[in-house]
Amino acid sequence: MRPTRLPFPDRPPTDQLAHLHRLFVARADAGGVLDIAVATVDSPIGDLLVAVTDLGLVRVAFGTEGHDAVLTELASQISPRILRRSGRTDPLARQLDEYFAGRRRHFEVPLDLRLAHGFRRRIVELLPAVGYGTTVSYGELAATAGSPAAVRAVGTACATNPVPVVVPCHRVVRSGGGIGQYRGGTAAKQALLDLEAATLGGVIR
Amino acid sequence: MTPFDDIVRQHGEMVWRVCHSLLRPADADDAWAETFLAALVAYPSLPADAHVTGWLSTIAYRKAIDHHRRIRRHAAPTADLADRPAADDPEPVDPALVEAVNQLGVKQRDAVVYHHVVGMSHREVADLLGLSHAAVRRNAADGIANLRRRLTATTRPAAPETPTPEAPTPETPSSDTPTSEMST
Numbered sequence: 001m002r003p004t005r006l007p008f009p010d011r012p013p014t015d016q017l018a019h020l021h022r023l024f025v026a027r028a029d030a031g032g033v034l035d036i037a038v039a040t041v042d043s044p045i046g047d048l049l050v051a052v053t054d055l056g057l058v059r060v061a062f063g064t065e066g067h068d069a070v071l072t073e074l075a076s077q078i079s080p081r082i083l084r085r086s087g088r089t090d091p092l093a094r095q096l097d098e099y100f101a102g103r104r105r106h107f108e109v110p111l112d113l114r115l116a117h118g119f120r121r122r123i124v125e126l127l128p129a130v131g132y133g134t135t136v137s138y139g140e141l142a143a144t145a146g147s148p149a150a151v152r153a154v155g156t157a158c159a160t161n162p163v164p165v166v167v168p169c170h171r172v173v174r175s176g177g178g179i180g181q182y183r184g185g186t187a188a189k190q191a192l193l194d195l196e197a198a199t200l201g202g203v204i205r
Numbered sequence: 206m207t208p209f210d211d212i213v214r215q216h217g218e219m220v221w222r223v224c225h226s227l228l229r230p231a232d233a234d235d236a237w238a239e240t241f242l243a244a245l246v247a248y249p250s251l252p253a254d255a256h257v258t259g260w261l262s263t264i265a266y267r268k269a270i271d272h273h274r275r276i277r278r279h280a281a282p283t284a285d286l287a288d289r290p291a292a293d294d295p296e297p298v299d300p301a302l303v304e305a306v307n308q309l310g311v312k313q314r315d316a317v318v319y320h321h322v323v324g325m326s327h328r329e330v331a332d333l334l335g336l337s338h339a340a341v342r343r344n345a346a347d348g349i350a351n352l353r354r355r356l357t358a359t360t361r362p363a364a365p366e367t368p369t370p371e372a373p374t375p376e377t378p379s380s381d382t383p384t385s386e387m388s389t
Contacts, residue, residue, distance in 0.1 A: 006352060007299040008322055009225040017217045024213070024238045033245050038210070071208045080249055082208035 018085075025085045035079035037086035038071065041093045043100050044195070045188040048165065050096075052088050053078065056110030060163045062184035077115065096165070102199035105132035107166045115162035119150065123157035130171040133196040137175035159183055165192065209248050212257065213241055219258065219323055220265045225298050226306055226322045227269035228276075236272045240265040259333045262323040273307055305355040312340075313348030320345045 012020075028034040036058065038051045049067040051059040051074055058078065061070040075082060091109060098104035106128070116124045122145055130136050136144075142154045158169040164183050170192040174180045182189035220240050224233035243264050251260065306314060319330040320341065331341045 006321075006349065006356070007302050009222050009298045011218055012221045017221065020221070020234055020237050021213060021217065023234075024241050027238055027242060028245055031242065033242065038208075071210075072206075075206045075208045080206040080209055081245055083210045083213070083245075 022085050025083045026087070028081075028083060029086050029088065033081060034083050034086060034088075035081035036074055036083075037088035038074075038082055038084055039086075039089035039093055040067065041096050043096060045184060045191050048096065050089055050092055051082075052086075052092065052109075053112045053114075055112035055114075057092060057163055057166060058112040058115060060165055062164070062188065064185055065183070092166070099165075100195070102195065105199075109166065111163060111167070113162070116157075116160070119145075119147070119153055120157035120160055123154055124161050124163075124167055124169075127158075127161070127167045127169055127172070130168055132168075133200040135171050135173045135193070138172055138180070139175050141172055155180070168192075171196075206249075206253070209245055212244070212248070212261070216258065216261050217241075220261060222322050223262055223265040223318060224269050225303075226318065227266075227303060228272055229300065229303065232272050232276060233269070236265070236268045239272075240268045243268065256329070256333070258323065258325060259329065262319060262325070263333070266318055299356075301356055302352065305352050308355065309348055309351060312344045313351060316341050316344035317348035317352065321349065 025034065025037075029037070032054075036051050036053055038049060041048045041050055046063040047067070048063075049059070049061040049070055050057065051061075051070075059070065059074060061067060071082060092107070095104055095107050095109065099107070113121055113124060123141065126141065126144055130141075138151045138154045138158070139148070142148050142150045145154070147153070154172070158172050159181055161167055161169040161183065164170065170182060170189045172180065173193075179186060179189055179193065217237075220237055221233070224236040224240070227233075228236055240261070244261055251257075306317065309317065315334060316330060319325050319333065320327060325333070327338055327341045327345065330336075330345075331338045334341070336344075
């Protein structure tokens with residue numbers, strides 16, 4: 001008596017599921033049922049999670065935030081219809097690569113700022129005007145926003161910027177010379193400022 | 206709520222098994238995508254305490270059956286499940302088994318698919334289908350015996366008429382562990 005295995009499929013050949021997954025995501029995207037396309041982009045400041053809705057870039061998250069936690073948060077804040085492997089994140093991934101290589105000074109992707117509200121959103125909308133390689137103080141930004149006393153609130157707005165790196169809250173620093181807090185950690189903030197200074201100084205290409 | 210991407214990652218293989226147990230490769234891959242598309246649409250309203258495996262496997266099973274019916278309806282008379290696929294088309298499942306599973310009665314097919322292919326316990330299948338534990342157990346065992354009989358008949362047509370080995374076959378393993386192994 002020899003045990004005979006009914007030849008039910010056991011597991012798919014290597015890579016087949018990845019292939020099917022990609023085809024499925026493309027169909028979901030075309031069918032309008034993919035609410036958030038996500039991808040992980042590696043960078044000198046660690047893996048960045050990027051999330052793109054049908055309106056634009058909605059979230060950039062640092063590794064220190066815990067990508068799984070951020071995804072779960074997006075699922076409850078926006079929609080659980082979240083998928084990887086969509087081409088929707090490709091343009092941003094490419095631009096991030098160029099930025100970190102010192103070959104790009106501003107990003108050209110649509111933004112979806114639904115995760116920033118009220119005054120914080122106003123500040124986030126002002127940030128792209130702070131030029132590459134330059135800095136402003138929290139106080140200066142508060143004055144630009146028309147609320148010179150709201151220095152602390154500007155700090156909070158920068159700290160909760162849903163799309164860091166792309167919207168350059170890292171260019172907002174303390175007036176005393178300290179670089180201030182950063183969602184991705186002060187080391188990451190310093191690295192971004194150094195990168196931009198070096199690129200402008202011609203150190204990188 | 207778990208991002209849907211994790212659901213695909215966790216259950217992609219199970220859905221693949223269901224589709225390939227009931228359909229030929231090209232159709233199975235289609236059904237795999239259809240399953241996850243339907244699931245993605247419905248996902249936001251899935252209750253938090255839902256049995257995800259049961260939910261998804263039911264969608265996959267239904268998609269595969271629908272697909273099979275559609276193929277049958279539109280198939281040219283010559284198109285038969287026994288046709289060999291293109292040489293470079295990997296055949297993860299014996300076409301004779303796919304055919305045999307499709308020919309099972311609904312109760313046996315349900316039990317075989319949910320227990321042996323999906324991998325749910327007899328208890329989980331019973332809860333999903335609203336049947337007794339014993340009924341699921343019996344249907345699964347009868348289904349497997351039936352499949353073995355059909356497969357033996359197709360793969361060894363010239364075999365002398367030995368008595369069907371089903372009778373002396375020991376009871377299905379008493380554990381609730383799903384398995385596709387049967388002793389001869």
